[in-house]
Amino acid sequence: MGKVINLVKEELISDVRRDYILRLLENDKRIDGRRLDEGRDVEIEVGVIRKAEGSAKVKLGDTQVLVGVKLEIGEPFPDSPNRGVLTTSTELLPVASPVFEPGPPNEDAIELARVIDRGIRSSEAVDLESLCIIEGEKVWVLFIDIHVLDDDGNIMDASSIASIAALYDTKVPKTLVENGKVEILDEYEPLTVRKTPISVTIAKVGNKLVLDPNHEEELVMDSRITVTLSEENEVCSIQKGGSGTISERDVLESLEIARNRFKEVKEAISEVISRRGD
Amino acid sequence: MAVGYSPGPGTFSDRGSVYSSVVGLAKREGEFARVVALEGKYIPQSGDLVIGVVKDSGFTSWLIDINSPYLGVLDVKDALDKFDPVLEDTSDYFRVGDTLLLKVKSVDSVRRVSLTIKEDGLGEINGGKLIKISPTKIPRLIGKKGSMIKMLKHVTGCDIIIAQNGVVWINGEERVMEILSNAIEKIEKEAHTSGLTDRIKEMLSKKLGGEYGDSRQETVEESSDRDTSSNK
Amino acid sequence: MEVGILKRADGSAYVEIGDNKVIAAVYGPRELHPRHLQRPDRAVVNCRYNMAPFSVEERKRSGPDRRSIEISKVTRLALEPAIFTEYFPRTSIDIFIEILQADAGTRTTGITAASLALADAGIPMRDLVSACAVGKVAGRIVLDLTKVEDNFGEADMPIAIMPRDNRITLLQMDGTMTEEEFKEALKLGMEGCRKIYKEQRRALKEKYGQGD
Numbered sequence: 216m217g218k219v220i221n222l223v224k225e226e227l228i229s230d231v232r233r234d235y236i237l238r239l240l241e242n243d244k245r246i247d248g249r250r251l252d253e254g255r256d257v258e259i260e261v262g263v264i265r266k267a268e269g270s271a272k273v274k275l276g277d278t279q280v281l282v283g284v285k286l287e288i289g290e291p292f293p294d295s296p297n298r299g300v301l302t303t304s305t306e307l308l309p310v311a312s313p314v315f316e317p318g319p320p321n322e323d324a325i326e327l328a329r330v331i332d333r334g335i336r337s338s339e340a341v342d343l344e345s346l347c348i349i350e351g352e353k354v355w356v357l358f359i360d361i362h363v364l365d366d367d368g369n370i371m372d373a374s375s376i377a378s379i380a381a382l383y384d385t386k387v388p389k390t391l392v393e394n395g396k397v398e399i400l401d402e403y404e405p406l407t408v409r410k411t412p413i414s415v416t417i418a419k420v421g422n423k424l425v426l427d428p429n430h431e432e433e434l435v436m437d438s439r440i441t442v443t444l445s446e447e448n449e450v451c452s453i454q455k456g457g458s459g460t461i462s463e464r465d466v467l468e469s470l471e472i473a474r475n476r477f478k479e480v481k482e483a484i485s486e487v488i489s490r491r492g493d
Numbered sequence: 494m495a496v497g498y499s500p501g502p503g504t505f506s507d508r509g510s511v512y513s514s515v516v517g518l519a520k521r522e523g524e525f526a527r528v529v530a531l532e533g534k535y536i537p538q539s540g541d542l543v544i545g546v547v548k549d550s551g552f553t554s555w556l557i558d559i560n561s562p563y564l565g566v567l568d569v570k571d572a573l574d575k576f577d578p579v580l581e582d583t584s585d586y587f588r589v590g591d592t593l594l595l596k597v598k599s600v601d602s603v604r605r606v607s608l609t610i611k612e613d614g615l616g617e618i619n620g621g622k623l624i625k626i627s628p629t630k631i632p633r634l635i636g637k638k639g640s641m642i643k644m645l646k647h648v649t650g651c652d653i654i655i656a657q658n659g660v661v662w663i664n665g666e667e668r669v670m671e672i673l674s675n676a677i678e679k680i681e682k683e684a685h686t687s688g689l690t691d692r693i694k695e696m697l698s699k700k701l702g703g704e705y706g707d708s709r710q711e712t713v714e715e716s717s718d719r720d721t722s723s724n725k
Numbered sequence: 726m727e728v729g730i731l732k733r734a735d736g737s738a739y740v741e742i743g744d745n746k747v748i749a750a751v752y753g754p755r756e757l758h759p760r761h762l763q764r765p766d767r768a769v770v771n772c773r774y775n776m777a778p779f780s781v782e783e784r785k786r787s788g789p790d791r792r793s794i795e796i797s798k799v800t801r802l803a804l805e806p807a808i809f810t811e812y813f814p815r816t817s818i819d820i821f822i823e824i825l826q827a828d829a830g831t832r833t834t835g836i837t838a839a840s841l842a843l844a845d846a847g848i849p850m851r852d853l854v855s856a857c858a859v860g861k862v863a864g865r866i867v868l869d870l871t872k873v874e875d876n877f878g879e880a881d882m883p884i885a886i887m888p889r890d891n892r893i894t895l896l897q898m899d900g901t902m903t904e905e906e907f908k909e910a911l912k913l914g915m916e917g918c919r920k921i922y923k924e925q926r927r928a929l930k931e932k933y934g935q936g937d
Contacts, residue, residue, distance in 0.1 A: 322798040325791045333899045337880070438802075440896065450907050453882070453898035458805040460892035463911060470904060505809070505851065512889070514809060514849035516929055531933050532736065533847025534754055536813070562754040562816040603765045603814045629847065685933065 226314050228434040236435050240423045247276075247429060252472050254415075254427040257376060257480055259487045261384040269385025269406065273377035276429060277367035279311075282359060282377040284385045288348065288397060289356040299346020299354045303332035305361040305374065312366040326454075327371055328361060330441060331378050333452040334412040335359075338445030341382060342407035348390055353397055355387060357406075368429035371441055375414035376480060382408050383488045412451055413480050414443040415473035419461055426472050440466065442473040501527030517629075518685060531685060535561040535628035535658040537606045541597040544618065544660035545608070547590060550583040557593065560625065560658045563604050571598060571609035592618045594654060594662075621652070621664030624674055626681040628659035633684040634677065641680065641690050648697045649673045672700045726837075726928035728845045736846025738928070740838040742921075743871060744828035749838035751846040754816035768813035772801035772820040774835055780827040796832045803836050803856065803885040803895035809849040818848060829875035830858040833883045836895065837921055844929055853925050854894055856885035857917035859910045861902055866910045868917045880906075884914040888922040891915060 236246055243251055255276030264270035269284035291298060305328040307315040320328070335341060346355035359381070361374045386403035418428035418436040425432055428439065437459025443452035450470070455461060500506040503515050504526055513519060515530040537543070537559065545557035545565055553576070557565040569576040569583060576583075587593065594615050595608040610616045626634065634655055635642050646653055651665030651673050663673055676693050683689055731737035734750035741747075757763045774796040778784050789797070800822065808818065820842070822835040833856035840854040860870040861880040870878055880900025886893050893915075902910065 322794050326795045326798055329791065329795050337900045445901065448903050449901050450898065450904065451901045453896055455799075455893065455896040456802065458802050460806045460887065460894050461896070462892060463915065466893065466896065466911060467908065470907070474904075503849070505849075507851075507890075512851070514851065515847055516844050516933055530847050532845060534735070562756055562813060564756065 226434060228431065232431070233435050236431060237421055240420055240425070243423070245425065246431060251423060252426045252475070254372075254476050254479065255429070257483045259376065259380050259483060261380055261487055261491055267381075268387065269381045269383075271377045271380035271384055273373050273380065275369060275373040275376070275427070277365060278370055278373045278429075279363075279365040280370060280373040280377045281362045281364055282374065282381040283362070284381045285358045285360070286385075286387060287356045287358070288353055288399075291347070291351065291354040295343075296351035297347045297354075298343040299341075300356040301332070301336060301341060301343065301359070302356065303328045303335070303359040303361065303378070305331075305363065307363050307366070307370075310365070311363045311370075315363075315366070326456075327374060330371065330414065330443070330452060330454045331359070331361065331375050334375060334414055334443035334445070335378065335382070338410045338412040338443075338449070338451040340379065340408055340410040340412050340445065342409060345407045346387070348397055349392060349395070352395075357385075366430065368431070368433050369416050369427050371416050372414050372427060375412070375443065376484065379408075379411055379413065380484055380487065382406060383484070384491070410445045411481050411484060412443050412445040413477050413484075414441050414452070415476045415480075416441045417469045417472055419457070419459065419465060424465060424468055424472065426476060440469050442469055444473060444477045447474055447477065498526035499524050501525035503528030503530050529632075530629045532627060533629050535559070537561055537563060537565065537597045537600050537604070537658070539597050539599050541657035542654075543595050543597060543608070543658040544592065544623065544654070544656040544662055545595055545658070546592055547587050549589060550587065553578055553583065555583060555587055557595065557608055559595075559606070559608075560628070560660055561606075563606050565595065565597070565606040565608040567593070567595065567608045567610065571607065571611055587617065592623065592662075594618050594656070618654075618662055621662055622670050622674065624661045624663065624677055626659050626661060626677065628657065630681045630684045631655060631657060631659060633689070634661065634680055636690060641693070644690060644694055645673065645676065645697075648694060648701065669701065672697065675700075726841065726924055728841050728928050728932040734842070734846075736842040736844070736848070738838045738841035738845060740834055740841070742830065742834045742837070743869060744826060745824070745831055745834040746826040747831065747834045747838045748823045748825060749835065749842040750821045750823075751818065751839070751842040751848070752821075753818035753846070754813035754848070755819070757815065757817040762817075763815040765814055767810040768808070768816045768818050770801055770805050770808060770810060770818050770820065772797050772804065772822070772839070774800055774822045774824070774832065776824040776827060776831070780824050796835075799895055799897065800832060800836055800839065804839055804843065804854055806892070806894050807840065807850045807852055807854050807887055808843065809851065812849055818843075827872075829860075829870045829872045829881070830883065832856075833858050833885065833895075836885050837925065841925055841928060845932070852887035852889040853922060854885050855888050855918040855921040855925060856883065856895060857914060857921055858883045859914040859917065861900060861906060861910070866906055866913055868913055880910075882907075882910050882914060884911070884918060886915055886918045888919050 258274040260272045267283035272281045305324040385406040389400040389402045391398040418425045418439045420436045438457030441454045445451040511526045513528040517528040517530040543559045545559040548558045549556040555567045559565045598607045598609040654662040727739045730739045736751040824831045836856040859882045860878045862878045882898040885895035
C-alpha cells in the first residue's frame with residue numbers, strides 16, 4: 216500500500232531454539248546463565264571521541280552503543296526564549312545487525328531516540344537555561360547522537376546509559392557577547408547535569424519477567440517495558456513495547472526490578488565520572 | 494458470552510468461557526455457541542460457489558479475483574479437457590475481465606485457493622448484472638431453506654445466482670433487474686431484522702405492479718405462506 | 726462515538742473525546758504487496774497516525790514527523806494483541822487514524838476509534854481496546870488532561886487495555902512521578918479505560934442494535 220512507512224525487517228528464530236529458551240525460563244534459567252533479574256555487566260568509557268564536546272561508549276554485555284554530544288549555536292524556540300535546545304537522534308547502523316539497513320531512521324530508531332529524549336527532558340537532567348547565550352536570539356543547541364554499533368539486545372538501556380554518561384562528559388565552550396555578536400572562546404566549562412535518568416528494560420517472555428534481555432530473548436519475548444528512573448523514587452518515563460500485553464502486576468513488579476538495577480547502573484556511571492574528574 | 498459451551502464460528506474460548514470475536518448475533522446450537530458476523534471479508538472454503546473476475550492469465554492458469562483478500566487460481570486442468578501450452582495461450586479461452594462462476598476446489602494452510610469450473614453449470618457468465626453485497630449477508634439473501642431466494646425468483650422471474658463470496662448475478666428484464674437490485678440492497682441493509690421476507694415481497698409486488706401482479710398472484714401467495722412458516 | 730461512518734473503508738469510526746475529533750478507518754484483511762512482506766502464518770498489521778494541518782493552534786506541516794511515526798508504532802502495538810491475525814495469513818490489515826482536531830490525548834482517542842473501526846470491519850478480535858490518558862497536574866493525579874493541563878502538567882500517561890481481562894497493550898509515561906503516584910495513576914487510568922469500553926460497546930450496539 217505504498218503509504219506504509221518504515222517497514223522493519225523481521226528476524227526468524229527456529230522453533231527448537233525458541234522452545235529451549237522458554238523451557239529454561241520455566242525453571243527461572245536463562246540462556247546466558249543469568250538470573251531473571253540480573254542485568255549484564257556495564258562498561259562505560261567517556262571522552263572517546265575527541266571531536267565531540269562529549270562522548271561515551273557503553274558495552275552492555277555484547278551490545279555496544281556510542282553516543283556523541285555536539286553543540287552548535289542556534290535559535291531558541293519562541294515559547295522558551297531563555298533555554299537551550301535539546302535534540303536526540305538514533306542511527307541503527309548496518310554494522311550492528313544484519314536486519315539494520317542504511318537510510319533514514321525507521322520507526323524503531325525514532326522510538327528509541329524519543330524514549331531517551333523523554334527521560335532526559337522530563338527529569339530535567341540538563342540545565343537548559345545554562346545553555347542560553349542571548350535570550351530570544353542565541354542559544355546552544357545540544358545534539359545527542361546515538362550510534363548503535365552492535366545489537367545483542369536491549370539497545371534501549373545501552374543507549375540511555377551512554378547518553379547520560381556522554382552528557383556528564385560534555386564541556387560547553389565559554390562565549391563572549393559583544394554588540395549582539397557571539398564569540399566562542401577556547402575555554403570550557405562542564406555542562407550542568409542535575410540528574411541521572413537511566414532506563415531499565417524488562418522483557419516479558421511467557422509469564423516471566425526478564426531484566427535486560429539479550430538479542431535471542433528479544434526474539435522470543437511477547438512484550439517489554441522500559442522504565443526510566445531519575446531517582447530511586449522518581450519515574451520519569453515509561454514505554455511499553457512489543458506486540459503482546461502486560462498486566463498491572465507485571466508493571467508494578469517491573470518497577471521494583473528497575474529500581475534495583477537503577478542503583479547498580481548509577482553507581483557505575485558515578486564511578487566513571489569521578490575517575491575522570493581526578 | 495457463554496459458559497459451558499464449545500466455541501463455534503465467530504467465537505473463541507478463554508479460560509473456560511466462550512467470547513464473541515466479531516460483532517454479530519449470538520446463537521446457541523447444541524453444545525456450540527456461535528456468532529453470526531455482521532461484517533467481514535469473504536474467506537474461501539472448499540466447496541464454496543464463487544463468482545470471480547479474471548485478473549491475469551499465466552502459462553497454464555488464470556488468477557481470479559474472488560472478492561477476497563486471497564486470489565484464486567484456476568488451473569487449465571480444472572477448466573479445460575485438453576490444453577497444449579505450446580500451441581495455445583490461456584487467453585484464447587478466458588481474458589482479463591471475464592466473469593466466471595467457479596467452485597472452490599481446495600484451500601491450503603496458508604490460504605492458497607484453487608478453483609474449478611469442471612462441473613455442471615460452472616463457467617463463463619455473460620449478460621445480466623453483478624451485485625456485490627457483504628459476504629456475511631449471503632445466508633440471509635438465501636433465507637431459511639432457500640425461502641428468500643425462492644421468493645425473489647418467483648416474484649421477479651429473474652435468473653439469480655448467489656455466490657458465497659458476496660457476489661450476486663441476476664438476469665432478466667432491465668426494469669425488473671433494477672427493482673430486484675434495490676430489493677437485494679434492502680435485504681443487505683436490513684439483514685438482521687425480522688419479518689424481512691414478507692416486507693421484501695410486499696415491496697416487490699408494489700413496485701412491479703400490474704404487469705407481474707395478476708398472472709403470478711396465486712403462486713406468490715403460496716410461496717409466501719411457506720416463507721413465513723419457515724421463519725417461525 | 727459513532728461506528729461505520731465511511732462508505733469505502735471496510736470499517737470506520739468517529740470518536741470525540743473532549744476537544745479531540747478523530748476518524749479511524751480500517752481496510753482489510755486484504756492482499757499484501759509486495760509479496761515478500763507477506764507472513765505465511767498471519768496478517769501484517771499496519772498503522773498510520775496522522776494529524777491534519779489544521780488540527781492544532783499553529784498549522785502543522787503535513788506528512789509524518791518523528792512524533793507521529795512513534796505514535797503510529799505504539800498504536801499498532803496497542804491494537805495488534807487484540808486481533809486474531811493468525812486467521813488471515815498473507816494479508817494485511819491497514820489502520821488509518823486521522824486527527825481532525827487535537828486536544829490532549831490524541832493517541833488514546835485514536836486507539837479507541839481504531840478499535841471500533843476494526844470491529845466494524847468484522848475483523849475477529851479478542852476484545853476491544855480502550856484507551857485514555859492520566860496525568861499529574863499540580864501534584865494531583867487526574868484523568869483526561871486538556872491541552873492546557875497537559876502543557877503545564879508534570880506528567881502524562883497514556884494507557885490502553887483490553888478491558889475483559891485488564892491486559893495492558895499500551896503504556897507510556899512522560900514527566901515525573903513518585904512510585905506511589907504512578908501506582909495511583911495506573912489504577913485511575915485502567916478505570917478510565919473501562920469507562921471508555923462501555924461507550925465503545927454502546928456505539929457498536931447503536932449501529933447494529935436495531936432489530937433484534
